[in-house]
Amino acid sequence: MDSKNYIASGILELYVAGVLSEKENQEVYEAMQKYPEVKAEVISIENAIVQLTKASKTDSPYSFADVQNQLKTDEPKVIPIAKPKTNWIQYSGWAASLLIGSILIWTLSQNNQLKEQVATERQQLEAQIDSASTNLAAAEKLIEVFRDKDIISVPLAGQKVSPTSYAKVYWDKKTNSIYLDAKGLPEPPKGKVYQVWSLKLSPLTPTSLGILDTFTADANKIFTITNANESEAFGITLEPAGGSKSPTLEQLYTLGTVSS
Amino acid sequence: MNQELLILQFQKKDVKAYEKLYNMYCDSISGVINNIVKNDAVTQEITQDVFIKAWNKADTYSSKKGRFFTWLLNIARNAAIDYTRSKKFKQKKQNLNADFFVDILESTKSLDSETNTIGLKEFVTKLGDTCKSVIELLYFKGFTQKETSEELDMPLGTVKTRNRTCIGELRTMLGV
Numbered sequence: 188m189d190s191k192n193y194i195a196s197g198i199l200e201l202y203v204a205g206v207l208s209e210k211e212n213q214e215v216y217e218a219m220q221k222y223p224e225v226k227a228e229v230i231s232i233e234n235a236i237v238q239l240t241k242a243s244k245t246d247s248p249y250s251f252a253d254v255q256n257q258l259k260t261d262e263p264k265v266i267p268i269a270k271p272k273t274n275w276i277q278y279s280g281w282a283a284s285l286l287i288g289s290i291l292i293w294t295l296s297q298n299n300q301l302k303e304q305v306a307t308e309r310q311q312l313e314a315q316i317d318s319a320s321t322n323l324a325a326a327e328k329l330i331e332v333f334r335d336k337d338i339i340s341v342p343l344a345g346q347k348v349s350p351t352s353y354a355k356v357y358w359d360k361k362t363n364s365i366y367l368d369a370k371g372l373p374e375p376p377k378g379k380v381y382q383v384w385s386l387k388l389s390p391l392t393p394t395s396l397g398i399l400d401t402f403t404a405d406a407n408k409i410f411t412i413t414n415a416n417e418s419e420a421f422g423i424t425l426e427p428a429g430g431s432k433s434p435t436l437e438q439l440y441t442l443g444t445v446s447s
Numbered sequence: 448m449n450q451e452l453l454i455l456q457f458q459k460k461d462v463k464a465y466e467k468l469y470n471m472y473c474d475s476i477s478g479v480i481n482n483i484v485k486n487d488a489v490t491q492e493i494t495q496d497v498f499i500k501a502w503n504k505a506d507t508y509s510s511k512k513g514r515f516f517t518w519l520l521n522i523a524r525n526a527a528i529d530y531t532r533s534k535k536f537k538q539k540k541q542n543l544n545a546d547f548f549v550d551i552l553e554s555t556k557s558l559d560s561e562t563n564t565i566g567l568k569e570f571v572t573k574l575g576d577t578c579k580s581v582i583e584l585l586y587f588k589g590f591t592q593k594e595t596s597e598e599l600d601m602p603l604g605t606v607k608t609r610n611r612t613c614i615g616e617l618r619t620m621l622g623v
Contacts, residue, residue, distance in 0.1 A: 195611070196607065196608075196611075197607040197608050197610055197611030198607070200585075200607075200610050200611050200614045201585070201592060201607060201610070202513065202514070202517070203514060203516070203517055204517070204585040204586050204610075205513060205514075205517040205518075205520055205521050205589070206585060206589075206590070206591045206592050207513075209512065212511075212512055212513050213511060213512075216510065216511050216512075216513075229514070231618060231623045232614060232618070233514060233516055233517075234621070234623040235614060235617050235618045235621055235623050236475075236516075236586055236614075237471075237472065237475045237516060238475075238567065238621055238623075239548075239567065239582070239586070239617060240474075240475035240476075240478040240479050240482075240520075240586065240587070241474040241475045241478050242478060242548075242552055242567045242568070242571075243478030243479065243481055243482045243548045243551050243552065243587070244474045244475075244477040244478040244481055244490075245481055245487060245490075245551060246477070246481070246487035246490060246491060248474070249473055249477065249491060249494065249495075251466045251469050251470065251473075253495055254469065254495055254498045254499060254502075255462060255466070257495070257499050258462065258465075258499065258502050259502075259503070
């Protein structure tokens with residue numbers, strides 16, 4: 188850079204006016220450090236402007252005292268002592284409120300969780316009570332059936348296929364229904380189902396009373412079946428799923444005659 | 448004392464150093480403000496504010512960004528222009544007639560005793576109109592080079608060279 192041309196360009200006058208860009212200011216500053224003549228020129232221009240502007244002052248001289256008593260001078264001494272103290276109080280205040288806030292939120296969520304748990308448990312309990320009372324009602328009904336003098340009890344004994352099997356029929360002629368207690372029958376193999384028959388003995392005429400397709404699912408294995416026949420005996424056979432038109436006698440599990 | 452050292456001490460909140468800087472520049476700052484607000488009492492008030500403001504933001508000054516005087520000049524012009532935008536100023540404005548620093552120089556009867564100022568007055572009167580306008584806008588009003596070029600309908604580069612010539616004449620007269 189040629190300092191003479193640089194000076195002559197007029198950039199230094201603009202520099203003192205304060206109208207250059209940040210980049211240009213930086214550039215002039217570097218030139219001033221590098222070339223003493225540039226620096227001297229800047230100082231001269233500045234002096235001229237200082238005097239020119241001074242001439243525009245029209246009132247009486249000012250005193251620095253007016254400014255001085257408004258300057259904050261003790262700041263650097265006060266700050267290091269005062270600041271950490273206030274900060275500590277401020278921070279601990281914030282920390283405390285944060286802590287309280289998070290405890291509150293945690294408590295609320297805990298409370299909600301407990302409420303949900305109580306609701307679920309209550310529901311389960313209600314379901315248990317419900318099923319218990321249903322079971323009780325069923326049991327009472329059974330007892331009633333067994334005690335009724337008008338009900339005919341027919342034990343069914345195990346046959347050749349399954350000698351250990353047994354069952355019992357309680358026949359209520361007034362309501363034309365039988366209660367079959369099939370607890371003594373084994374679980375039917377997959378794809379097979381027990382079928383209940385009402386039999387007339389001479390000649391042997393079987394009438395299907397229905398299939399026990401809910402056998403596996405039924406807990407007490409007691410089935411209520413409609414029976415309007417003049418039955419002389421009851422039999423249970425194992426049949427393919429869906430049942431058969433006539434009993435498969437080779438698969439006769441239990442049989443019992445009605446005592447007259 | 449070395450000016451750069453003074454500025455460094457001022458930045459470390461040394462009141463004595465600041466008093467020296469204040470004495471160097473307070474009249475100039477006052478002159479610039481007076482040229483904008485044109486009221487002695489207001490000028491004194493804003494000048495005080497400028498030096499208090501400069502003290503409070505001392506750490507924002509850096510010699511790499513410009514001259515200390517230029518920094519003060521900027522604070523002063525901004526403070527004065529802010530005032531002219533206030534209601535207070537608009538109410539007083541109707542009594543004003545002097546619009547340029549030249550008018551202030553010419554209309555002032557009781558200038559202080561500095562011979563330079565008297566000489567300056569004579570010189571300024573002789574300055575060409577263009578020089579008066581360029582100096583007014585760039586130094587007193589804080590116009591940018593581009594704004595000055597638009598205001599005076601003058602090419603951008605001409606503003607720079609013309610200003611150099613005008614300041615050159617001023618320096619010759621002042622002997623600086």
